Amino acid sequence: MSAVASLVIYGAVIGGIWALVAAGFSLIFGVMRVLNFGHGAIFISAAYATVAFAAFGMHIAFVGSLLIGLAVGLIIYFLIKPVRKKEITAVIVTLAFALLVQHLLLLIFGNRGLTVQPVVDGLFEVFGAKFAAIRVVTLIAAILVLLALETVMRTSFGKQITAVSEDSDAAMLLGIDVERVYLLVILISSLLAAIAGYFYVQVFSVNPELGLKVLIYAFAIVILGGLGSIKGSVISSFILGYIIAATILFLSPRWSELVMLLAIVLTLIIRPYGIFGVKE
Amino acid sequence: MRKIVLFAILWLSISCVNAGEIVVGVLGPMDVPEGYSQLKAVQLAAEEINAAGGILGNKIKVVYGDDKLKPDVGASEFRRLAEIEKAKVIIGGFSSGVMLATMEVMAETKTLFLADSSTPQASAKVAENYEKYKYWFRLQNNATTFAYDTEDMIRYLISKGYEVKKVYIIKDEHIWTEDVTKALYPILEKLGVQVVKDVKIPRGYSEFEKLIIEAEKLDADLIIPILALTGTDDVLVKQWATLKPKILLAGHTITAIDADFYERTNGAANYLIFSAHGGVVVTSPPTQMCKHFIEAYRSKYGKYPEAHQAYGAYDALYLYKTAVENAFKAGEKDPFDPEVVVKYLEMFNESNPIELTRKIAFTSNHDLAWGDKYVKNWVSQWQDGKQYILYPEKMATAELKLPPWFKEEKKTPGFELLLAMIAIVAVALRLRG
Numbered sequence: 001m002s003a004v005a006s007l008v009i010y011g012a013v014i015g016g017i018w019a020l021v022a023a024g025f026s027l028i029f030g031v032m033r034v035l036n037f038g039h040g041a042i043f044i045s046a047a048y049a050t051v052a053f054a055a056f057g058m059h060i061a062f063v064g065s066l067l068i069g070l071a072v073g074l075i076i077y078f079l080i081k082p083v084r085k086k087e088i089t090a091v092i093v094t095l096a097f098a099l100l101v102q103h104l105l106l107l108i109f110g111n112r113g114l115t116v117q118p119v120v121d122g123l124f125e126v127f128g129a130k131f132a133a134i135r136v137v138t139l140i141a142a143i144l145v146l147l148a149l150e151t152v153m154r155t156s157f158g159k160q161i162t163a164v165s166e167d168s169d170a171a172m173l174l175g176i177d178v179e180r181v182y183l184l185v186i187l188i189s190s191l192l193a194a195i196a197g198y199f200y201v202q203v204f205s206v207n208p209e210l211g212l213k214v215l216i217y218a219f220a221i222v223i224l225g226g227l228g229s230i231k232g233s234v235i236s237s238f239i240l241g242y243i244i245a246a247t248i249l250f251l252s253p254r255w256s257e258l259v260m261l262l263a264i265v266l267t268l269i270i271r272p273y274g275i276f277g278v279k280e
Numbered sequence: 281m282r283k284i285v286l287f288a289i290l291w292l293s294i295s296c297v298n299a300g301e302i303v304v305g306v307l308g309p310m311d312v313p314e315g316y317s318q319l320k321a322v323q324l325a326a327e328e329i330n331a332a333g334g335i336l337g338n339k340i341k342v343v344y345g346d347d348k349l350k351p352d353v354g355a356s357e358f359r360r361l362a363e364i365e366k367a368k369v370i371i372g373g374f375s376s377g378v379m380l381a382t383m384e385v386m387a388e389t390k391t392l393f394l395a396d397s398s399t400p401q402a403s404a405k406v407a408e409n410y411e412k413y414k415y416w417f418r419l420q421n422n423a424t425t426f427a428y429d430t431e432d433m434i435r436y437l438i439s440k441g442y443e444v445k446k447v448y449i450i451k452d453e454h455i456w457t458e459d460v461t462k463a464l465y466p467i468l469e470k471l472g473v474q475v476v477k478d479v480k481i482p483r484g485y486s487e488f489e490k491l492i493i494e495a496e497k498l499d500a501d502l503i504i505p506i507l508a509l510t511g512t513d514d515v516l517v518k519q520w521a522t523l524k525p526k527i528l529l530a531g532h533t534i535t536a537i538d539a540d541f542y543e544r545t546n547g548a549a550n551y552l553i554f555s556a557h558g559g560v561v562v563t564s565p566p567t568q569m570c571k572h573f574i575e576a577y578r579s580k581y582g583k584y585p586e587a588h589q590a591y592g593a594y595d596a597l598y599l600y601k602t603a604v605e606n607a608f609k610a611g612e613k614d615p616f617d618p619e620v621v622v623k624y625l626e627m628f629n630e631s632n633p634i635e636l637t638r639k640i641a642f643t644s645n646h647d648l649a650w651g652d653k654y655v656k657n658w659v660s661q662w663q664d665g666k667q668y669i670l671y672p673e674k675m676a677t678a679e680l681k682l683p684p685w686f687k688e689e690k691k692t693p694g695f696e697l698l699l700a701m702i703a704i705v706a707v708a709l710r711l712r713g
Contacts, residue, residue, distance in 0.1 A: 010490065054546070110586075111312055112535060113514040117546050123523060130493050132522045140701050147709065204486045205515045205545075213484065248487055254453050254480045256487070 002128030007245050009126075013135045013203070015241025016142030020196035021214055022221040022233040023149060024189030030228035031165040031185045034084060038076045038094035040215030041101035042190045045072045046197030047206040048105055054116040061116070062198055069194025070187055072101070077186040084182075098211055106208040115205035138199040145195055146234060152188070153230075161185060165228070224264050226277025236275055240264075302338040302616070304597060305367030307358055307382065308396070310346040313538070313586035314374040318396065318593035319344050321573075322371055324580055325597040335601045336608055336615065343367060349374070349509075351381035358382040362389040368616055371596040373397045374589060375509065376423075376456045380405075387412045392618045394596035396589045398423040400459050403645040414622050417646045419592035419599075420558060421657060423456045425650040426532055427463035429555045429657040430504060433530055434471060436659050436671040437502070437553075440680045442528065444502050446476045448495035450488070450516065451506035453480040460506050460532070476500050483509055488516040489523060496525045504531035514545050521548035524685040528553060532657075537561065539584035542665045550664065551683040555657035558588035559638045561667040564658075564677050569598075570637035595636040599625065602634060630654070 021043055028036045046069035053064035079097055083089040118134035125131075152158050163171040164181045172178050200206070221240060225232025243263050247256040267275065306322045308315030319342070326340040334340060343365045345357030354373070361367045362385070369392040373379045376399035383405060386393045393416045395402070400422050406413045434444050447468065451457035461478065468475060476498040479491055495503050503520070507513045513533040520529045530553035535541055539562045542549045562584045565571040573594050577585050585591065603624035607615035614620060626642060628634045630649050633641035641649035648655050652672055659671035661681065668678030 006490065006493075010487075014487075106311075112538070112540075112544055113512060114544050115514055115518045115546055115548065117548075118522060121522065130496075130523070132489060132519065134522070135489075136701060140704055143705055147705075205512070205518060207511065209484070209511075244487075245490075248490055252479070253485055253487065253491070254482050256485075257482065 003249060005127040005129035006131075007242065007249055009129065009131050009135060009139070010249070011242035011245035012238065013131075013139050013142075013241070014244055015238035016139050016146075017196050017200055017203075018217055018221055018241060019234045019237035020142055020145060020192045022218045022225070022237050023146065023230050024192035025218045026222045026225065026228060026230050026233040027161075027185055027192075028189050029222065030230065031161055032080075032084060032182055033087070034080055034090045034094075035087070035219075036076060036080070036094050036186075036189075037091055037215060037219075038072075038079075038097045038101070039189070039193055039218055040211035040213075041098040042069050042072045042076070042193040043197040043200070043214045044105065044206060044208070044211035045069060045101060046194035047201040047210070048109060048114070050198050050201045051109070051114045051116055051206060058116075058119040065198040066191060066194045069190045069197065073186050073190025073193075076190075077183055098215065102208045102211050105211075109208070111208055113205035113207040114201075116201055118202040132203070134199075134202050138203060141195065141199060145192065149188070149192065149230070157184070220261070220264050222274075224267055224274055226274030229274070229276040232274055232276030239275075300338060301341050302335055303341050303343055303365055303367045304600075305358075305361035305365060305370040306342060306344040306372045306593065307347055307354065307361060307370055308344075308372040308374050308589070309349040309378075310344065311348070312374075314396075314534075314589050315346070315372070317586040317590040318372045318374075320581055321577065321585065321590040321594040322597050324573075324576060325594045328576070329597065329601055335604055340597070347373070347375075347378050347382070349378060351378050354378035355381045355385050358385045358391075358393075359389065362386075362391040367391065368618075369394060369596075369600050369621075371395075371593050371600075372589075376401070376454070376459075380455075383413060383416055386415055390618055391415060392600070392621055393417070394419055394592075394600060396420045396592055397456075398426070398459070399456050400424050401455070403643075403647040407645045414646070415618055417625055417642055418648050419596050419640065420589070420648060421650055421655060422647045423459040424463040426460045426506070426555065426657065427467055428650065429659070430460075430464055430531065431467045431471065432671060433553065433555070433659045434468075434473065434502070437528070437530070437680070442501070442680070442682070444471075444473055446474045446498065446500045447502045447504050448476050448491070448498060448500035448527075449478040449504045449506065450491055451478070451480055452509045453482050454509050456508065457506045481507075484511060486512050486515045488512075488519045492516075492520055492523050492525055492527075495527055500527055503527055503529050505529065505533045506531055508532070508534040514541070514548075517545050517552055518548040520552075521545075521550070524683070526686050528682070531555070532557070534588075536662065537588045537660075537667075538586060539667075542662055547665070549662040551662065551681060553659065553661045553670070553680075556588075556660045556667070556669065557657050558591050559655040559657060560588060560591050561658070561660050561669060563667050564669050564675065566638055566675070567635050569635065573637050591637045595638065595640055598636050599628070599634065599640060603628075 025039045046065040049065040049068035050061045053061040080090050120133045120137050122133045124133045124136050160176050221236050225236035243260050244256045247259040306319045308318045326342050330339050345361050347354030371394045373395045376397045379397035532555050536554035603621050604615045607620050607624045612620045630641045633639045638655045658669045660669050669675045
């Protein structure tokens, strides 16, 4: 029983964090048709901001991480604005920006991992399985944020997002301020990544290389879920979370990433357009 | 008159030898502290030596190569330093895999290599084919000795009343940790200690929580980390401090030696027991030169040496200088000739160690001599933000401190928190309509 409980919680926490990152990545692609390779930079900047502001209290750190995440997202918005129609150029610009952020963080914070005391200390035990309480808090936060995102998507603004994602020219003819939608979509995605970064550094730690790792994970998840499908990204995040947790629990930690990547490859062989992607 | 003639001969000899500049190469992964701290230490030593007149009047020029922790890059960078930069001696290395690859280029180019890295396979090469590999000397302890350090650590804990019957090992998936455990298993058997699990983890791994909980379930008394390349020992320490298991964390966490480790882990490193690799913690320098080096490094770079490899690299340049000068004093025609320098380095053996930042002596296989009289990885502990040596007794600066949670009853909220979680999500779903 405790093994099942372990698997449920661990898989959900890993999945929840990746879902926040991947949902934002997917949202930007779905609406703007841009592969934002700078998405990991938002996550990692927020994680470092948490470390930097932690001395003033975790509430201040939370606000600080969100503001930094939004600021980085805003920079990305202005960087990709002129090249939005050129897919490859946008990828190169955002990737170059991500590398720049990585180097800046390396210069400021050094390359060793940094961490903070979690906002909630102590343990959580259910069905004989124990976890750090911060994992449970992270899971709740991830679920609430994803529900909030889903709620936003149901509002009139959410409908504008859907309209722009389906046909931006038609949306413009209907009077939707497409540019405003693009900006808000990047800011929403940045908030999701920043929240993920804020919680990630409390469970684990942050180092400059993490940005690229996050990007690779988010990209793999989004491909697996189907490019542009937020639902697909969220579900595939949890699938991968459970694959990683099950591999660590029942096989060996050394195989966790290999098994996860193998699962992605196999899924894409069977469904090349991802779990929730649409065959073009 | 006789004195004047002797002085003139000495002066002329120095002038003949003096070629103006000696190139010293530093090889390492320059993006990580284990590499760049070596370069910084060598640059510091070179500045000091140059200010005092250089080596036999020759100024030292430091050049470096970045091996990027890749054997093929390491090998080609070694060749560049030896053949293009004309380095007389190369200092550094870090990863065992890179070391084994660069040793082949070293043998081919016959370049003196004062090296880091810990794999016993490197010194085994010297033993197997001395003529080919004799240019290699190690200024870091052989990984086999890490097993002896662990034995010291366990014996020390037992002597302090902490029972160690079962251990859980977490180690890098890398050559060097295999060497350590190969030597460690028979020692543990001799001590009557059972290994309940031996887990290999890949680089960047961060899910230690499950491993710590598993160790608790398996009734382990000690979690022994053997970590250097994973780069996530801070996460292990943080998750251990968060979970607060009644298990000590004691072993080889390489970054725990860093002076800023406590700060980086936000205090989670408190009560962590670690081996002070390289025989130094900044709070207890074992020699006067070490004290000078630590302060000079801090004064020049604004921080303490970022990795213990810095001590070996600093020693390496002074060692090279001493060997060359000794060769010259002994009347060698070319005291810079690697064949000659090897001979003079070998003179620093167990019966004739040289005191630098540590007491350096080489074994017949050019390994660093291990032991209380030479370089040993002292059993140390982080206590309230400071590093203390616990063992050996003559070096000890503090007594063992067990984490306070060892005495506390654990409070683990269970269903209350689960219910609260379900309630929050339910309310959110309800609000969402």
